[in-house]
Amino acid sequence: xxxxxxxxxxxxxxxxxxxxxxxxxxxxxxxxxxxxxxxxxxxxxxxxxxxxxxxxxxxxxxxxxxxxxxxxxxxxxxxxxxxxxxxxxxxxxxxxxxxxxxxxxxxxxxxxxxxxxxxxxxxxxxxxxxxxxxxxxxxxxxxxxxxxxxxxxxxxxxxxxxxxxxxxxxxxxxxxxxxxxxxxxxxxxxxxxxxxxxxxxxxxxxxxxxxxxxxxxxxxxxxxxxxxxxxxxxxxxxxxxxxxxxxxxxxxxxxxxxxxxxxxxxxxxxxxxxxxxxxxxxxxxxxxxxxxxxxxxxxxxxxxxxxxxxxxxxxxxxxxxxxxxxxxxxxxxxxxxxxxxxxxxxxxxxxxxxxxxxxxxxxxxxxxxxxxxxxxxxxxxxxxxxx
Amino acid sequence: xxxxxxxxxxxxxxxxxxxxxxxxxxxxxxxxxxxxxxxxxxxxxxxxxxxxxxxxxxxxxxxxxxxxxxxxxxxxxxxxxxxxxxxxxxxxxxxxxxxxxxxxxxxxxxxxxxxxxxxxxxxxxxxxxxxxxxxxxxxxxxxxxxxxxxxxxxxxxxxxxxxxxxxxxxxxxxxxxxxxxxxxxxxxxxxxxxxxxxxxxxxxxxxxxxxxxxxxxxxxxxxxxxxxxxxxxxxxxxxxxxxxxxxxxxxxxxxxxxxxxxxxxxxxxxxxxxxxxxxxxxxxxxxxxxxxxxxxxxxxxxxxxxxxxxxxxxxxxxxxxxxxxxxxxxxxxxxxxxxxxxxxxxxxxxxxxxxxxxxxxxxxxxxxxxxxxxxxxxxxxxxxxxx
DNA sequence: CTGTTAGCGCATTCAT
DNA sequence: ATGAATGCGCTAACAG
Numbered sequence: 001x002x003x004x005x006x007x008x009x010x011x012x013x014x015x016x017x018x019x020x021x022x023x024x025x026x027x028x029x030x031x032x033x034x035x036x037x038x039x040x041x042x043x044x045x046x047x048x049x050x051x052x053x054x055x056x057x058x059x060x061x062x063x064x065x066x067x068x069x070x071x072x073x074x075x076x077x078x079x080x081x082x083x084x085x086x087x088x089x090x091x092x093x094x095x096x097x098x099x100x101x102x103x104x105x106x107x108x109x110x111x112x113x114x115x116x117x118x119x120x121x122x123x124x125x126x127x128x129x130x131x132x133x134x135x136x137x138x139x140x141x142x143x144x145x146x147x148x149x150x151x152x153x154x155x156x157x158x159x160x161x162x163x164x165x166x167x168x169x170x171x172x173x174x175x176x177x178x179x180x181x182x183x184x185x186x187x188x189x190x191x192x193x194x195x196x197x198x199x200x201x202x203x204x205x206x207x208x209x210x211x212x213x214x215x216x217x218x219x220x221x222x223x224x225x226x227x228x229x230x231x232x233x234x235x236x237x238x239x240x241x242x243x244x245x246x247x248x249x250x251x252x253x254x255x256x257x258x259x260x261x262x263x264x265x266x267x268x269x270x271x272x273x274x275x276x277x278x279x280x281x282x283x284x285x286x287x288x289x290x291x292x293x294x295x296x297x298x299x300x301x302x303x304x305x306x307x308x309x310x311x312x313x314x315x316x317x318x319x320x321x322x323x324x325x326x327x328x329x330x331x332x333x334x335x336x337x338x339x340x341x342x343x344x345x346x347x348x349x350x351x352x353x354x355x356x357x358x359x360x361x362x363x364x365x366x367x368x369x370x371x372x373x374x375x376x377x378x379x380x381x382x383x384x385x386x387x
Numbered sequence: 388x389x390x391x392x393x394x395x396x397x398x399x400x401x402x403x404x405x406x407x408x409x410x411x412x413x414x415x416x417x418x419x420x421x422x423x424x425x426x427x428x429x430x431x432x433x434x435x436x437x438x439x440x441x442x443x444x445x446x447x448x449x450x451x452x453x454x455x456x457x458x459x460x461x462x463x464x465x466x467x468x469x470x471x472x473x474x475x476x477x478x479x480x481x482x483x484x485x486x487x488x489x490x491x492x493x494x495x496x497x498x499x500x501x502x503x504x505x506x507x508x509x510x511x512x513x514x515x516x517x518x519x520x521x522x523x524x525x526x527x528x529x530x531x532x533x534x535x536x537x538x539x540x541x542x543x544x545x546x547x548x549x550x551x552x553x554x555x556x557x558x559x560x561x562x563x564x565x566x567x568x569x570x571x572x573x574x575x576x577x578x579x580x581x582x583x584x585x586x587x588x589x590x591x592x593x594x595x596x597x598x599x600x601x602x603x604x605x606x607x608x609x610x611x612x613x614x615x616x617x618x619x620x621x622x623x624x625x626x627x628x629x630x631x632x633x634x635x636x637x638x639x640x641x642x643x644x645x646x647x648x649x650x651x652x653x654x655x656x657x658x659x660x661x662x663x664x665x666x667x668x669x670x671x672x673x674x675x676x677x678x679x680x681x682x683x684x685x686x687x688x689x690x691x692x693x694x695x696x697x698x699x700x701x702x703x704x705x706x707x708x709x710x711x712x713x714x715x716x717x718x719x720x721x722x723x724x725x726x727x728x729x730x731x732x733x734x735x736x737x738x739x740x741x742x743x744x745x746x747x748x749x750x751x752x753x754x755x756x757x758x759x760x761x762x763x764x765x766x767x768x769x770x771x772x773x774x
Numbered sequence: 775c776t777g778t779t780a781g782c783g784c785a786t787t788c789a790t
Numbered sequence: 791a792t793g794a795a796t797g798c799g800c801t802a803a804c805a806g
Contacts, residue, residue: 005528006505006798015459019777020779024801055445056508056799061780066485066506073471080467084460087488096502098453100482101474115483118393119441119453143393258671281668284645395783406793411785421791443783446798 007048013381018043027052054279058119066096067307068116070125072104077280078250078296079126082149085300086124095121095309104128113212117142122307126150130194145310149303152328159303159310161329165195165276168292168333169202175290175335176244177210178341181272185235185242186216187254188228199248200274215242228255236265243307244272244341250279257289257340273340294333302329394435403431414429414439420631453483454694455503457512457561459491464667465637465683466513469536472687480695482508491515497525509694513537528626532697536690538581539715548689548696552582552663554719555679556589556633560662562677562722563631564597566729569657572602572622572629575615575639585637586663602629615642623652631659637666644676644727658692660727674726681708681720689716 009023016023020039024040025033033041044050044281056062067090071079087097098120100112106129110153113135118121122145127135130151139146139153146153148160186203189196200216207214217231237240247253253275260267266272267287306329337343388476396414400407401678405424412420413428420428431437445451453478474484486509487499489719493516502520503510509532514522517538526545533540536591569764573590576583587603596599604622609615634640647654654674655662665680680712693716724730 006799009801013777021778021801022776025776028801034775037776051501051505053446053799055442055451056782057801058442059440059446059784059799060602061782062799074474075464075468075471077462077464077467080464081462084462084488087461087486091487096485096487098487099470099474100478100483101471108623113479114438118438119483201799202794207806209514254668254671261671261673281641281666281672284641284648285668285672286648304470363389393783397784400793408782408786408793409791412792415785419791424791427778438785443798444785446800447784447785448782448798 006053007050008053010051011048012044015048054202060174061237063121063311064119066098066120066184068100068112068120068125070100070102070109070112070121070123072102072128073125074099075102075252078150078277078294081296082126082300082303086299086304089301089304089308095308100326106132106135109135113138113142117144119136120144121148121175122311124149124303127151127153129192130154145307146177147303147307147310154237157326159306159326159328161299161306161331163178163294164335165198166202166205168294168335169199169276170206171202171335172276172290172292173203173246174210174270175337176246176274176341177206179244179272181242181244181342182212183215183240183242183247184212184244186214186246186248187231187256189248196248203246225255225258226335228252229259232259233263234257235239236263236271242271244268244274247273247275250275250277253277253282253289253291254279257285262377266339268342272342278336282336283338283347285340290338290341290343291336292333293336295331298331302331314317393440395440396435396437397433398436399428399431402435403428403668408470410584440693442674450508450698451506452481453485453507453508454698455485455512457487457489457496457499457503457510459489459515461486461488461590465537465664466683468683469513469687469690472684473691476688476691480698482695493519493522496522499530500525504531507531509533509698510756511536511690511694512540512626514540516579516678517541532694534690534694534697544713546693546713546715548686548693548718550681550686550718550720552585552720553592554590555722556586556663557593559590559663559679560590560593560633561597562660562724563633563659563728564593564599565605566631566659568629568631568729569599570602570627571599571631571633572603572630573633573635574618574643575609576635583635599683609639612642612646615639616646619643620650621746623658625652631655631661634660634662636717637662637664640664640669640676640678641666645670654727655729659729665723669723672727677725677728677730678723679720680717680723685718689718 009020009027013020016037018041022037023045025031026038026045030038054065069083069084069086074080074083077331083097083099090097098116100116102108102112109128113123113125123139123142125139125146125148127148128151129135131154136153139158144307147156148158149162152160152162173184184203184207186200189199191197191200203216204214215235217235224290232245245256247256253273256275257267257273260273265271274290276292278291279289282291284288306327317360396410398409399410403410403424404422405428409420409424410428410432412418413425413432417425434644441452456470456473458470460471461467470484470486477484485503487503489495489499496515500512510526510529512526512533512535514535515538516522517535518541523540526540533545535545539547539549560571566766571590571594573587576586578584578587587746590603591601602622603619609618619632634643641659643662644654644660647658647660662679665678669676669678693714701731
């Protein structure tokens with residue numbers, strides 16, 4: 001089998017009996033080309049299965065038609081969903097998405113930026129450490145547009161999208177307070193993350209306003225389930241155990257839920273539970289888990305839009321001019337009130353006809369009345385993805 | 388602020404007082420360069436913050452240092468985890484990963500291949516339709532190596548990695564049979580996927596061997612929770628309702644679990660449940676869910692290894708020679724026996740010290756004895772990712 | 775409307 | 791051990 005070299009513009013030009021410029025023009029929309037020539041060239045392109053060489057285009061100063069996406073982890077559902085949306089939007093612009101994961105390591109972050117900056121048209125980043133000086137410096141000096149999301153980038157004139165962690169954290173804490181809980185434990189989360197600090201601030205704000213004693217435990221870094229268990233047990237076994245637990249993030253909530261199960265602690269009767277960040281199955285657990293939900297898809301979409309907006313209105317290479325058209329979009333998270341906070345189990349998302357198994361005893365009857373409480377959120381969709 | 392053009396080899400050469408060739412040599416390892424010159428050039432590179440232009444390299448026929456990853460969905464935990472591993476390995480080779488999602492649409496798949504083939508060194512793909520002629524044709528004609536995973540590519544001489552869906556499906560069906568269930572319902576899954584067909588075949592094989600009546604229901608496509616509910620209710624309300632349910636995939640299992648909860652059907656007392664593909668929280672639910680678990684990380688790792696193996700031993704452009712060094716790696720899934728199948732709740736993964744809440748009644752005592760049954764699997768790690 | 779020409783930044787002969 | 795020259799495929803002047 002002979003190695004078939006990829007056809008080039010010259011090949012097409014020769015076959016079509018025209019010059020390379022004409023071919024180039026056809027490729028790029030066919031301005032100033034006669035219909036006949038256009039047709040001829042198009043035919044030649046089809047015959048040769050010609051695909052323009054991106055590398056050459058990039059070399060000519062064109063766009064690479066690729067954007068970079070830097071995230072701590074692509075396995076994290078939050079970022080995975082963001083990535084999916086970003087990818088979809090990017091494709092609508094004919095762009096590829098190069099995904100880089102950093103594992104929250106600053107060095108990897110910088111390394112990724114370096115390897116991306118010369119090969120992509122723009123960068124979307126969820127910074128691990130938003131206050132890192134070197135990160136900000138590196139990003140600011142880039143000649144391509146950068147958009148951050150999830151965690152802010154301080155001190156630079158870069159666009160981004162954020163959710164209001166402070167507000168939503170305050171709201172969920174208030175919700176717990178309204179249930180009458182006085183001792184609310186706040187756990188989990190790397191406290192050196194901006195978002196985490198904001199959430200803690202929200203919790204603190206609500207507690208102070210209600211004149212309740214604070215009880216934050218983020219020491220040192222609650223990462224593993226074991227660490228979470230240790231912290232939980234320490235508090236639960238104390239003289240004045242918490243009446244409610246507010247978990248600062250996803251995994252902590254899940255771990256906490258699991259541990260409480262194993263400990264035989266009834267939720268919410270003995271201890272109420274609420275968490276930041278929704279998760280798949282949060283609505284399927286019994287009790288279902290009350291959470292703050294971030295508008296994941298919207299975050300990804302907005303960030304991508306912000307980037308392509310800047311990308312498209314670059315007259316030439318005026319792109320990098322900092323501070324021009326820069327903005328931060330704030331998106332709203334909202335409460336998804338379910339059962340773990342003490343509210344009654346909400347009405348099932350879809351109504352299932354009443355039903356009775358034939359050959360077994362009558363199933364336990366479930367209350368189907370909706371809660372009259374201040375339910376500001378709706379039930380999760382828990383949209384599953386096919387595999 | 389002046390637009391600082393990115394420095395080039397010539398800039399470095401001038402500053403270092405050498406020729407561009409020397410700079411190039413230094414960049415590529417520094418063969419045949421005197422130590423002094425090497426040092427000088429290195430210093431110049433550092434001063435200018437020089438980063439070689441990938442596009443130019445690619446244009447010169449070098450590798451693009453980018454690989455393509457084509458998956459149905461990156462939001463799907465299975466593919467997200469694969470992607471994470473792939474990305475990590477790719478970086479160890481200095482490669483970027485361009486992720487493309489197809490949403491299981493054949494046209495998008497082809498489109499993605501076209502847009503990738505000229506810009507990447509190799510492609511990793513989880514085909515949506517493994518028997519598509521046009522897909523196979525397009526992939527075969529590519530001049531870059533291709534590795535498939537999850538779903539096989541038939542008729543081409545392309546490497547790939549698969550798990551044995553047939554065997555694992557048979558094993559889990561047998562496990563249910565050993566519990567004494569005779570009427571086992573098999574639901575969910577797009578039956579036109581190779582993996583799904585294999586799983587159904589495994590179920591069928593086990594049932595036939597046990598001389599039990601088949602009960603497969605995949606019609607038409609069980610996608611939404613509503614459809615799943617409809618199918619479930621139809622069977623449960625029948626004269627001879629199933630004693631166990633085997634779900635062919637992730638989302639179906641989750642939906643089924645949820646629906647059974649809502650129906651008030653007790654699992655496993657009234658109906659046992661088992662599913663293909665593990666999921667986060669499967670071990671945290673009560674009852675925990677028995678599943679077949681695929682070695683996700685290993686799949687991703689193996690696929691990536693396969694690709695880079697071919698990539699590295701390309702003397703020049705002999706890469707595409709089909710059938711050379713081609714192989715399919717088979718990985719084993721295994722059963723993770725939990726409670727929903729009827730086995731007793733397994734011992735908690737980590738032992739938590741016995742514990743008693745101070746100001747409330749004694750928690751229900753949980754049996755902590757392990758099951759003596761044929762537990763071939765271990766408890767999930769449910770490794771959470773930071774966010 | 776169309777063709778000719780000159781680089782984009784780099785690796786690479788082939789000289790020295 | 792080093793450098794000058796060449797071309798990868800494409801697009802953007804600049805003629806015609």
